[in-house]
Amino acid sequence: MSGRVVNYYDDSIECKGYLSLPESSKSMPLVLVAHTWKGRSEFEDQKVISINSLGYAAMSIDIFGSGVNGGSVEENQTLIEPFIKDRQIFRQRLISAVEFGKTIEGIDASKIALIGFCFGGLAAIELARSGYELSGCVSFHGLLNQSDEPFQKVNTKLLVLHGDKDPMVSSEQILALQDEMTESDADWQFISYGNTYHAFTNPAAKDIEMGTVYNHDSDVRSWTAMSNFLEEVFSNVNK
Incomplete structure (x- = not known):
């Protein structure tokens, strides 16, 4: 495997991703990894390597641009706010990453999925909402903030992996x-893990007051669910 930082663009905004491809003589599926509200970090880059072990190419993407990372809750909130408020900008930033992924040598452009964590989980849902067609989207403990932006016909399969005790997501959301996915006649799944808080896949999450707590069992179970989902969507292209 060869991992490297790659630059791609959304109009004039330079984004910095981390790309790694297993050795293969054939074109392979690509899994994009959307980051938490902190920005692209070692957490997402390690997920890229883990996805390689499933036999897929992977790239952690840069939604904020310029490789920016937040250093506090306040900074993180400031970084995500423009994307929460303007879903068109959010969607276009994600689509630019997918379009770049299609141009990477060794990638099967018909087999691309996006997974994301926390804010990146919302990114996975928002990409599905955009109407853009790709193999699948997976949200891990994603924010579920609604917007006034009309959603388009959902053309990608969606898997949402949620912690039942996540304080950042309400039952109404x-x-x-x-209801939104059903109205769109989408192919969607929603799995809720009991006794599980926000950020349950991150071993560094240990803040019970904030509601961010790692859960080993839910981490393993959700990764297995994602693996099975990716195997399904990559074997059913154009269906």
């Missing part, structure tokens, strides 16, 4: 998302 869950129902609203499910």
Whole structure:
């Protein structure tokens, strides 16, 4: 495997991703990894390597641009705010990463998925909402903030992996998302893990007051669910 930092663009905004491809003589699927509200970090880059072990190419993407990282809760909130408020900008930034992914040598452009964590989980849902067609989207403990922006016909399969005790997601938001996906006649799944808080896949999450707590069992179970989902969507292209 050869991992490297790659630059790609959304109009004039330079984004910095981390790309790694297993050795293969054939074109392979690509999994894009969307970051938390901190920005692209070692956490997402390590997920890239883990995805390689499943036999897929992977790239952690840069939604904020310029490789920016937040250093506090306040900075993180400031970084995500423009994308929460303007979903068109959010969607276009994600689509630019997918379009770049299609141009990478060794990638099967018909087999691209996006997964994301926390803010990146919302990114996975928002990309599905955009109507853009790709193999699949997976949200890990994603924010479910609704917007006034009309959603398009959902053309990609969606898997949402949620912690039942996540304080950042209300039951109303869950129902609203499910109603939205059903109304769009989407192919969607929603798995809720009991006794599980926000950020349950991050071993560094240990803040019970904030509601961010790692859960080993839910981490393993959700990764297995994602792996099975990717195997399905990559074997059912154009269906």
